[in-house]
Amino acid sequence: VDRLARQSPARLALGVFAGVIAIFTALLSLPIATATGTRAPFVDALFTATSAVCVTGLVTQPTGTYWSTWGQVAILVAIKIGGLGVMTLASLLGLAVSRRIGLTQRLLVSSETKMTRLGEVGSLIRIVILTSTLFEVAIAVILIPRFHLLGESWSTSAWHGIFYAISAFNNAGFVPTAEGLAPYVSDWWILLPIVIGVFVGSLGFPVVLDVLRHARRPRRWNLHSKLTLTMSAALVVAGTALVAAFEWSNPRTFAPLDWPATILASLFAGVMPRSGGFSTVDVAGMHEGTWLLNDALMFVGGGSASTAGGIKVTTLAIMLLAILAEARGDPDVEAFGRRIPREALQVAIAVSLVSATIVLVASLALLAITGLALDEILFEVISAFATCGLSTGITAELPDEGKYVLVFLMFIGRTGTMTFAAALALRNRRRVIRLPEERPIIG
Amino acid sequence: VDRLARQSPARLALGVFAGVIAIFTALLSLPIATATGTRAPFVDALFTATSAVCVTGLVTQPTGTYWSTWGQVAILVAIKIGGLGVMTLASLLGLAVSRRIGLTQRLLVSSETKMTRLGEVGSLIRIVILTSTLFEVAIAVILIPRFHLLGESWSTSAWHGIFYAISAFNNAGFVPTAEGLAPYVSDWWILLPIVIGVFVGSLGFPVVLDVLRHARRPRRWNLHSKLTLTMSAALVVAGTALVAAFEWSNPRTFAPLDWPATILASLFAGVMPRSGGFSTVDVAGMHEGTWLLNDALMFVGGGSASTAGGIKVTTLAIMLLAILAEARGDPDVEAFGRRIPREALQVAIAVSLVSATIVLVASLALLAITGLALDEILFEVISAFATCGLSTGITAELPDEGKYVLVFLMFIGRTGTMTFAAALALRNRRRVIRLPEERPIIG
Ligand SMILES: [K+]
Ligand SMILES: [K+]
Numbered sequence: 001v002d003r004l005a006r007q008s009p010a011r012l013a014l015g016v017f018a019g020v021i022a023i024f025t026a027l028l029s030l031p032i033a034t035a036t037g038t039r040a041p042f043v044d045a046l047f048t049a050t051s052a053v054c055v056t057g058l059v060t061q062p063t064g065t066y067w068s069t070w071g072q073v074a075i076l077v078a079i080k081i082g083g084l085g086v087m088t089l090a091s092l093l094g095l096a097v098s099r100r101i102g103l104t105q106r107l108l109v110s111s112e113t114k115m116t117r118l119g120e121v122g123s124l125i126r127i128v129i130l131t132s133t134l135f136e137v138a139i140a141v142i143l144i145p146r147f148h149l150l151g152e153s154w155s156t157s158a159w160h161g162i163f164y165a166i167s168a169f170n171n172a173g174f175v176p177t178a179e180g181l182a183p184y185v186s187d188w189w190i191l192l193p194i195v196i197g198v199f200v201g202s203l204g205f206p207v208v209l210d211v212l213r214h215a216r217r218p219r220r221w222n223l224h225s226k227l228t229l230t231m232s233a234a235l236v237v238a239g240t241a242l243v244a245a246f247e248w249s250n251p252r253t254f255a256p257l258d259w260p261a262t263i264l265a266s267l268f269a270g271v272m273p274r275s276g277g278f279s280t281v282d283v284a285g286m287h288e289g290t291w292l293l294n295d296a297l298m299f300v301g302g303g304s305a306s307t308a309g310g311i312k313v314t315t316l317a318i319m320l321l322a323i324l325a326e327a328r329g330d331p332d333v334e335a336f337g338r339r340i341p342r343e344a345l346q347v348a349i350a351v352s353l354v355s356a357t358i359v360l361v362a363s364l365a366l367l368a369i370t371g372l373a374l375d376e377i378l379f380e381v382i383s384a385f386a387t388c389g390l391s392t393g394i395t396a397e398l399p400d401e402g403k404y405v406l407v408f409l410m411f412i413g414r415t416g417t418m419t420f421a422a423a424l425a426l427r428n429r430r431r432v433i434r435l436p437e438e439r440p441i442i443g
Numbered sequence: 444v445d446r447l448a449r450q451s452p453a454r455l456a457l458g459v460f461a462g463v464i465a466i467f468t469a470l471l472s473l474p475i476a477t478a479t480g481t482r483a484p485f486v487d488a489l490f491t492a493t494s495a496v497c498v499t500g501l502v503t504q505p506t507g508t509y510w511s512t513w514g515q516v517a518i519l520v521a522i523k524i525g526g527l528g529v530m531t532l533a534s535l536l537g538l539a540v541s542r543r544i545g546l547t548q549r550l551l552v553s554s555e556t557k558m559t560r561l562g563e564v565g566s567l568i569r570i571v572i573l574t575s576t577l578f579e580v581a582i583a584v585i586l587i588p589r590f591h592l593l594g595e596s597w598s599t600s601a602w603h604g605i606f607y608a609i610s611a612f613n614n615a616g617f618v619p620t621a622e623g624l625a626p627y628v629s630d631w632w633i634l635l636p637i638v639i640g641v642f643v644g645s646l647g648f649p650v651v652l653d654v655l656r657h658a659r660r661p662r663r664w665n666l667h668s669k670l671t672l673t674m675s676a677a678l679v680v681a682g683t684a685l686v687a688a689f690e691w692s693n694p695r696t697f698a699p700l701d702w703p704a705t706i707l708a709s710l711f712a713g714v715m716p717r718s719g720g721f722s723t724v725d726v727a728g729m730h731e732g733t734w735l736l737n738d739a740l741m742f743v744g745g746g747s748a749s750t751a752g753g754i755k756v757t758t759l760a761i762m763l764l765a766i767l768a769e770a771r772g773d774p775d776v777e778a779f780g781r782r783i784p785r786e787a788l789q790v791a792i793a794v795s796l797v798s799a800t801i802v803l804v805a806s807l808a809l810l811a812i813t814g815l816a817l818d819e820i821l822f823e824v825i826s827a828f829a830t831c832g833l834s835t836g837i838t839a840e841l842p843d844e845g846k847y848v849l850v851f852l853m854f855i856g857r858t859g860t861m862t863f864a865a866a867l868a869l870r871n872r873r874r875v876i877r878l879p880e881e882r883p884i885i886g
Contacts, residue, residue, distance in 0.1 A: 222699075232860075242807075270767055287810070288810045288820075291817065292803070292806055292807060292810060293807065319796050323792065323796060325789070326789055326790065326793045345733065346769055346788065349791075349792055350766040350770075353762050353763070360739055361482050364685075364736060367731045368689065373817075375818065412874075
């Protein structure tokens with residue numbers, strides 16, 4: 001795996017994901033997977049399997065009522081496998097990248113421990129499984145008594161608690177009931193653990209492990225952790241404040257809530273575009289401005305090597321730092337006392353522009369296929385590409401071609417940005433002849 | 444001027460443009476400026492003056508019917524002054540940049556001629572005025588007989604010919620009649636000179652002069668000219684083909700036309716987002732997909748130091764070349780046998796991300812102010828920022844605050860990108876202490 005990851009990271013990730021999606025499509029195509037016992041249409045089985053494995057959360061059929069308990073368990077397993085797959089594959093690629101480019105900054109083990117490669121990979125996978133399961137258990141343990149207090153049986157409470165815990169920490173956005181989290185819009189006990197789970201999950205494993213290892217000494221966190229945490233926090237604060245401003249007096253969303261509930265709902269809506277994908281108020285009823293804000297936040301997404309999607313917060317951070325360096329007249333892009341290499345800037349441009357192009361082309365395709373307006377299309381396309389899972393409610397109404405476009409977006413959004421950046425970073429960068437320099441006019 | 448341009452290019456451009464806009468706002472506020480002889484509201488006078496001086500073409504009142512002949516002449520003079528101002532200022536800044544960064548590639552004179560700086564500036568301005576006026580005369584001479592053949596008096600034909608010639612070459616997008624160019628949708632004689640005028644005008648003076656000087660030897664064109672021409676041609680071809688695909692059978696736009704007229708209309712609609720701003724079919728009737736396509740094309744805009752707006756085609760070209768270099772594993776960004784310096788890439792990121800942020804913030808502001816949908820708002824915001832002037836028809840209906848947002852966008856879009864890039868390029872880039880390098884994970 002390690003060798004394959006270094007030699008052809010793209011093929012590895014694409015193959016693993018395509019295979020796992022095929023298996024779950026087959027499982028969800030069985031008659032026992034639906035509540036009515038009839039075979040689900042291929043497009044719905046494929047869409048749901050892709051959405052679960054790619055931890056997106058967009059659905060063409062309501063998870064809690066259309067699928068049987070058996071089907072819902074399959075979806076939950078797909079989320080867990082997809083989440084673990086993303087975290088381990090991305091961490092492996094990160095390991096390969098950091099080794100190839102000759103940095104001592106490893107993801108897991110410092111070079112002094114002299115572990116073998118196989119041991120290193122095995123220990124990485126073990127640690128990822130252990131840590132993520134611990135986080136999920138912690139969230140479930142908090143949620144289950146609350147569901148029971150609210151009148152559910154212990155077994156239903158346990159099922160809902162476990163489902164939400166796994167769905168939240170893996171940023172999957174699937175909900176086990178038809179109403180989802182809407183009934184708990186003012187319930188801090190339920191929503192706060194979910195918000196924290198989504199936020200921690202969206203940081204990515206390299207950050208979580210680095211922070212856990214140096215929990216008491218933030219100064220020793222590596223540059224990647226510092227950038228990810230700072231940028232994520234800034235986006236949550238900005239998102240929360242702007243959602244509150246746009247929705248405060250909207251009768252279809254926040255207006256009926258008292259002010260503590262409004263603050264909770266704003267915080268919730270501010271964190272979810274990172275790519276949690278849950279919603280406590282009706283997204284369809286939100287202001288156009290909130291939609292556009294969500295478009296921007298979802299496009300940025302979460303941390304690298306996390307279950308979140310998008311171009312990633314470090315990509316945005318590097319571009320912002322480049323602007324800051326330009327404005328100051330600094331020749332180097334710097335942050336937290338470190339210089340960021342020029343190649344990183346080039347990768348950031350490539351990831352951003354390719355992502356923007358994919359969103360543009362997919363939006364044009366969906367506009368051509370459907371008669372829907374740009375606001376809903378753009379929201380859906382970015383949500384699928386960034387594997388966020390928020391929706392204005394058009395997913396189920398799309399024609400089959402439109403659903404296949406979203407399937408492609410979820411798949412490419414999940415596997416593409418991860419492997420693309422790794423593939424770029426693993427490139428051979430030697431060159432004998434340098435051409436004479438000439439500067440075009442810009443802007 | 445040369446000294447000021449090098450010392451504080453931003454202040455020079457902002458001051459000149461603000462002053463000229465103030466003068467024309469005053470002129471358009473006179474009662475004789477309107478057809479009815481009543482004083483125009485301040486917001487309309489300011490909006491029209493800004494739109495004319497910034498060669499945008501968005502209007503809150505129809506130019507041909509609301510303003511008197513006197514008012515229309517004032518608008519035409521404002522366009523001519525604004526266009527010349529953009530071309531000379533941008534060329535001066537380009538001159539300052541190319542001198543400061545120590546390149547021999549000058550805009551006008553090769554270093555052998557040893558002209559003094561004052562002489563150089565004077566000769567630049569003379570050549571810009573002469574060349575642009577020659578182009579405008581040529582377009583007018585072609586248009587005037589056609590207008591006369593179509594039944595207009597010689598004096599009206601002359602007025603319309605001159606108005607369209609100046610409006611086209613300066614990429615201004617103003618039309619002297621209520622119907623604009625719609626009656627000539629299938630008239631190659633009228634539309635082809637306008638298309639060519641808009642295209643040449645959108646390339647920018649550095650390119651036009653370079654190409655004229657080495658007309659027979661394209662190999663000797665400089666990198667900037669080659670990049671601008673290639674990228675502009677690619678965008679026109681892509682724009683024309685995609686508009687044709689989206690609108691071919693649209694009953695509100697191309698469906699009533701025969702196929703040669705459809706081709707002409709597609710070509711026209713493919714060139715205008717570069718930032719001509721004319722339209723022969725109703726933009727409001729176009730497909731949502733065409734709107735989104737226009738959004739993307741308008742955002743890119745035209746050539747540097749031209750009357751076109753947007754982030755400029757060279758900025759996009761550099762970012763695409765950076766992706767190509769990444770994909771190939773090249774350490775350098777190269778084009779046409781030349782290496783593009785790393786700093787250019789950093790300026791390109793800065794220009795693009797700042798522009799995208801301005802569009803995002805302005806769209807959020809207009810969504811908050813008005814009750815309009817995202818598609819129309821985004822189109823209007825990008826059109827104003829890129830000084831393109833195409834509109835889905837909401838300009839006149841906006842509340843005054845919304846009109847002021849557009850005024851700000853036109854002003855910042857015109858003066859901002861031009862001076863921002865120059866200011867960045869003129870920065871001092873010396874640094875003694877280099878920090879240790881650390882690479883974050885991207886994507
Ligand atoms: K999600
Ligand atoms: K224009």
